[in-house]
């Protein structure tokens with residue numbers, strides 16, 4: 001095997017010798033979950049076979065699969081009249097399948113555009129709509145505001161009798177968040193990728209949530225799809241099986257060979273989320289953690305500028321910039337030397353982005369806030 005390129009040496013500030021990982025995704029996972037996975041990779045529950053090697057139709061995996069679904073319901077407080085589907089592919093796969101399942105010919109779906117991920121959902125939605133003889137309506141044009149905020153109540157142009165309204169509750173790239181569920185008459189479908197189980201869900205207002213695992217729920221390459229049973233019953237029955245949410249639900253999330261390791265990793269994450277106190281507790285923790293960083297921005301006398309308007313700031317992705325792109329670059333480099341990794345903003349947003357999902361430790365936010373104050377003092 002060829003050796004991987006060596007990492008540049010840096011301080012390892014955590015007690016376990018790892019760095020603070022501010023990556024937007026795949027993101028850091030809780031250390032106890034990683035340790036358990038390490039063990040289970042070798043020998044799952046005393047079977048003498050690791051999780052990656054067990055048959056997906058065997059008794060050991062039956063239990064892993066059933067427990068992952070059960071713990072998902074417990075952790076996220078998913079109501080009994082909703083289906084839980086652990087589906088291969090990331091959030092973008094679900095964006096592509098969504099209209100095929102729920103946008104009938106002649107109907108319109110509304111899509112407010114609040115950043116890269118909704119822009120992609122719209123462009124995928126349009127391709128599907130063209131095949132289906134249906135329509136996508138852009139209900140809000142965030143690009144005009146450089147995506148610095150989400151729509152306010154009453155600001156979206158909504159289609160009467162829309163098949164659904166698709167929105168993204170937390171905009172990972174620009175660092176904005178809907179502070180409350182959007183007001184609409186259409187059934188709501190939410191891309192919850194970067195906020196999954198980190199805020200309570202208004203179940204009565206939604207019909208579907210989906211998201212990739214790699215931000216708040218652990219592994220990449222697998223998504224969590226939650227869909228209300230009566231809405232699922234209205235889905236297009238003529239789809240190829242792998243594209244059908246109903247088929248995945250009926251097939252217990254294993255229509256074909258599922259990503260067994262990812263399902264197990266998510267199952268452990270659901271247990272961890274439940275042990276933290278669920279979405280309510282994780283939202284409180286996120287307000288506290290992001291508040292440490294927003295305080296450092298707001299008390300910097302303009303050295304740091306937040307990219308998002310204050311009333312809709314994300315609790316998961318804290319985005320800001322320094323006075324010049326050169327200072328942005330120096331900030332990222334010096335932070336890395338202090339054991340703080342992954343702070344470069346998305347190429348479309350620029351600046352700095354600190355992603356601090358549910359598993360990200362509070363001490364890492366304390367360390368970054370301190371570093372921000374020191375850096376501003378040395379450079380202003």
Ligand SMILES: *Cc1c(COP(=O)(O)O)cnc(C)c1O
Nearest residue numbers: 090091092093117172193194212
């Ligand atoms: C990361 C992300 C995606 C893309 O997820 P994949 O799993 O890579 O397909 C989509 N939407 C949002 C809001 C995201 O944060």
